[in-house]
Amino acid sequence: MTETVTAAGSKSEQAYTAVKARIVDGTYSPGYRLVLAKIAEDLGVSVVPVREAIRRLEAEGLVKFERNVGATVSGIDPTEYLYTMQTLSIVEGAATALSAPLIGEADIARARAVNEEMRECLQHFDPVRFTALNQDFHSVLFEHCPNPHILDLVHRGWNRLASLRSSTFRFVPGRAHDSVDEHEAILKLIETGAGADQIEMAARHHRSATLDAYLAHTPAAVQATPNHQPSER
């Protein structure tokens, strides 16, 4: 297969997927100016499908749009981070609780394996890998969520955060260690068939604890630098 199947037939869909991917993987970092014509050229399509794609991304909150000015990748500032994390703590908590009854032993084992790998990561201090594993871990826990709306909200939240990945934004020194322990605690709760409330709260607090750690570590909300705005104009 060609490196990019570029997937779904529609050009509009291609544009959506492509731009979204570039945002998530950091090629288009927050604040990046999305020029329709340029993107269209890059993708070998006209601007119309690109506009539609941008519109969808706007509705998802991944880009900001200003009339007659253009679109920029949204998301950097600490306030946004706070809001996103808080929202995610709520929907992910719920998703995890709803998933719990559907999580089998195999899933638990897989999650635990991932968590052990994370524990190892703590030694070598590899934030990038740690973050990736973290997503894997939580995916196992919430992917069984039977309510697609909630699941979708969780995915959107993670996507928002993913765009911050390149900056070491999310990585707070002391936090990683606690995080791994909390993971194990959550797994135990699920294994023992704890109540939905209990699981929800554990998952929620696990996330809000990360947020709190960030806030404590960044006393006066660091002014997020709109890093490397391309000056190719």
Added chain:
Amino acid sequence: MTETVTAAGSKSEQAYTAVKARIVDGTYSPGYRLVLAKIAEDLGVSVVPVREAIRRLEAEGLVKFERNVGATVSGIDPTEYLYTMQTLSIVEGAATALSAPLIGEADIARARAVNEEMRECLQHFDPVRFTALNQDFHSVLFEHCPNPHILDLVHRGWNRLASLRSSTFRFVPGRAHDSVDEHEAILKLIETGAGADQIEMAARHHRSATLDAYLAHTPAAVQATPNHQPSER
């Protein structure tokens, strides 16, 4: 001002607002086929802005889109209703809890007045008015939510439900009476400065109780009738 300011300059925005309004107010009922050309003509614009509007509505879940086939207003079936209500119970519960500390006496008074009006409505049995007041009541409780993302999710949930309003879908005989009482209970909690957890759970259960009532009242999930599909083709 002309009867419709038609608001925000952009045609695309106009289309978005107009179509959304028609969906919410029931002019376009669930299952309704959204033909681009026709909408464009109705609004006096070309199809391009309409496409963008539809795309945004799709991302919000108000319409379903099928490649090369077209868009239809989504939402009817009982499963969707269940998912939406469940999601709303979670996000609205959270929004209400987050709002609580910011709700003043004036707000409480207003909400209580609305609730009393609802109580009166029970006598005359006016479901439409009751539903409208219900939204007013809850709006007072969650509109102060400081997290715009969560607030947005709540609005989206209500919008989804609004499109079901025309059918008497949501109205379950016994439920309305309990509902009014629960409203009062929630107000009391807020007044007395109850804990966020307590308020959240009360608000959440208030909503999920409506869902449960619906499920109990509709034993074998009624096959939602794709009502009055226009045959103007």
Added chain:
DNA sequence: GTAATAGTTATCGTATACGATTTCGTACTC
């Protein structure tokens, strides 16, 4: 030297046009 203004350029917004795809209806065959 600074501020205001006019002109230029980049970019967006929308209309129109045409090709692509699906769906529906009709006719033909078995």
Added chain:
DNA sequence: GAGTACGAAATCGTATACGATAACTATTAC
């Protein structure tokens, strides 16, 4: 009479073109 195949109509998908808006720059007046 039922099923299939062909054709026409409806609708979507995308490209191109042009007008509109905002940002940027240079010039001029004070």
